[in-house]
Amino acid sequence: MLRALLLTLSVVAIAHAELCKPDAQNAFKVRISIKTALGDNAYAWDASEEYLFKAMVAFAMRRYSSKSTTQISNVLLCNVTDRVSFWFVVTDSSKNVTTVPGSEVEAAIRMNRNRINSAFLLSDKTLQFLKITSTLSPPVEPSTPVWLIVFGVVLCLIVAGIVFLVVSGIQKHKKKNKDSTERENLEEKVEVTVTLENGIPCEVLDLKAGRINGVFAADDERFTSL
Amino acid sequence: LSSTPEIPKEDGRPKWDNKFQYILSCIGFAVGLGNVWRFPYLCQIHGGGAFLIPYFIALLFEGIPLLHLELALGQFLRKGSIGAWNTISPYLRGVGIGSWVVSVLVSLYYNTVLTWVMWYFINSFQEPLPWSACPLNENRTGFNEECYESTAVNYFWYRKTLNITPDIAESGTLQWWLILCLATCWAIVYLCTIRGIETTGKAIYVTAIFPYLVLTIFLIQGLTLPGATDGLAYLFTPNLNTLKNPRVWLDAATQIFFSLSLAFGGLIAFSSYNPPKNDCEKDAVMVAIVNSMTSLYASIPVFSVLGFKATTAYWDCLDRNIISIINEFDLPEESIMRQNYTSWVSFLNSSYPEKIAGLKLKSCDLQEFLDQSVSGTGLAFIVFTQAIILMPGSQAWAILFFIMLFSLGLSSMFGNIEGVFTPLLELQVVSKSTPKELLSGIICLISFLIALCFTLGSGSYWIDIFDRYAGSLPLLVIAFFEVIGVVYIYKIKRFSKDVKWMTGRKLNLYWQITWRFISPLLLLIVFMAFVILQMQKPPSYTAWNPKYEGFPMKEEKVYPPWVQAICVLLAALPCVCVPLVALFHLTKKKCRSKDSCIVPSEVFSCQGANS
DSSP, rough: OOHHHHHHHHHHHHHHHHHHSSOOOOEEEEOOHHHHGGGOOOOOOOOOHHHHHHHHHHHHHHHHHHHHHHHGGEEEOOOOSSEEEEEEEEEEEESSSEEHHHHHHHHHHHHTTTHHHHHOOOOOOOTTTTOOOOOOOOOOOOSSHHHHHHHHHHHHHHHHHHHHHHHHHHHHHHHHHHHHHHHHHHHSSOOOOEEETTTTTTTTTTTTTOOOTTTOOOOOSSSOOO | OOOOTTOOGGGOOOOSSSHHHHHHHHHHSSHHHHHHHHHHHHHHHGGGGGGHHHHHHHHHIIIIHHHHHHHHHOOOOOOOSHHHHHHOOOGGGHHHHHHHHHHHHHHHHHHHHHHHHHHHHTTEEEESSSSSSOOOOOSSSOOOHHHHHHHHHHHHIIISSOOOOSTTTTOOOOHHHHHHHHHHHHHHHHHHEEEHHHHHHHHHHHHHHHHHHHHHHHHHHHHHHHHHHHHHHOOOOOGGGGGGGGHHHHHHHHHHHHHHTTTHHHHHHHHHSSSOOOOHHHHHHHHHHHHHHHHHHHHHHHHHHHHHHHHHHHHHHHHHHHHHHHHTTTTTTTTTOOTTOOOOHHHHHHEEEEEEHHHTTTOOHHHHHOOOOOHHHHHIIIIIIIHHHSTTTHHHHHHHHHHHHHHHHHHHHHHHHHHHHHHHHHHHHOOOOOOOOHHHHHHHHHHHHHHGGGGTTHOOOOHHHHIISSHHHHHHHHHHHHHHIIITTTTTTHHHHHHHHHSOOOOOHHHHHHHHHIIIHHHHHHEEEEHHHHHOOEEEEOOOTTTTTTSSSEEEEEEHHHHHHHHHHHHHHHHHHHHHHHHHHHHHHHHHHHHOOHHHHHHHHHHGEEE
């Protein structure tokens, strides 16, 4: 009886060893980078963490297939390195010594990736399932593109400035016109008492000697030689 | 008859509120985007601190003399470029017209560069910055392919901003977001130039001073970043061997020339609003020195940030290699750090060479990352934006950076628009009763409509063409004719007397020698070297083509013949104005002299242009 038990156990152990090894069929490699993710708050990877991992995978399989038959003992881990990296495989208890197809495992992990990540305080990048691509979340896009809002503000300011300047220019122009007509009316009323000849009052002009007009007495050098 | 220059205030010409406004406008015109994104690049590729030697020699013998010439000319003749050159000699009117054409062409494309800056500015208000992450592809399993193969920053620039076509012949469609930004930019330009220097004089206080504030903030921030000292050491370490390459001297001469915005007619317009008895000699020296100092000052934060970016890229490279090694050998995390990386690699290589070779580790060399030099739009919109993502508080830095670029460009736009506006006002294309606001509005509207071409998918290729052909060669030609015209046609003795009347000092030997011989000679040499360099290979461009096999490298393509014809036209049109107008005037005079032999009326009709 004891011998039979020992024999079954060894068979199971060997079978397990057969099922879970690097590059086995339906096996996946996992790579965990705790220090990169958590820095000083990093925890050590030990047997309890491995147990948690098995539990999460079993949880994922249960949620995906809703069969509720996957046990923690169905998840086999092997080749744990210092990196931390290891291989795992999910066995099927209903069929003897076989593994659940890789596609099912992949789909299950994918569906529950978020939960698995949060259990370990890691992210898609630091808890890597090689061969399982993750669906990338799109960047958050606000309903109205931000740049249109800023653009609208800038444009409004500029248009306000232009309108202000144009209107003030028109007002100045009108005022200048009004002032010049007023001045013309005023000049007509006031009699010009001083007669001017070429900008020089007549009294100052020496009518006999004449006065040199500066415009005509320019140097010859002022003219460009033709 | 016309009033003599002795009674300036009666001609009703607008004037600057104070001298500071005038100096600030000249400085703002000269200090532009090139000071930030071209000078540091040239310093870097031409042997760091050693480049300052040809730069200052060019400043001394080319920059300052030409600047003084233009400022003195405008101040004395009190007219915009076309009127001023017409007064010097009716045969030289073409020089003024050439300046005017160049100002028009440059205004068109320069404001489109500001449009890109504005687009980035209004996108900087988002969290996270839109160029920091790649968008996802349709089925959300990975990132957009074009973005993934290049970088998120490249993708945002080439796809989301320009929506660039793979070839210049494919025009693509008008990009509506760029049209909106272009309209805004032209509205801002209209707002600031609506009444000529009355309004630009007020606006320049902000647009000319603000960039210095931001540069200082970036300087302080940049120096605190890790890797900044590497960048600065790389920039300023002199390598005197590069001075043997004539290309370095040519680049220094062209950089000084284009940096001071000479031959645009804008400086003549600005100084024409001065009171005549103003010391233009001191002004010229001051503006030129401030411009060069600004270039130097700007290169410090630029290179601190570039050093930071190179260091971060180097660290990323190391980290990626470390992760692949750790994953391959299943070593515990943080067993390999950046410091002991090389010792680990050599140890593992001796024990497991095939595994190491299989990992295909990239060689990480800090020098290599520092060597990746970029200038122009690539520096601002790709390299700098990438560095900004890595800084804490990236939104604030992005907003500051793009406002600074916008102010720098806007103050240069004022000079360009004045170069267009002032001659039109003087030529009296519209009647005197038309308000200035209407004329400036029409100029801005027409420019906006023409510049819509640059918002097409192939727009940025066209802007490169305009920059290379319209904004370079014609300026050299016009400046050459400017110096020759003043020195040999107007005669330098007469000009010296005019300058002495204005400044109260006689022209010293330095100005005499540079104006008479050195500057024209330098311009001639630079022009010929420029033309020879252009002729050496067929004009080509690099296109962003996602389907190219070497993607994300840009594809080198040759311009099709019709585009080459346009390049030649752009370069030749302003230059050809000079001889054409001289010829036109000659034939007009010949026809008139056949009709009437009354010489005095000829003389007076020439001087009639003075009013």
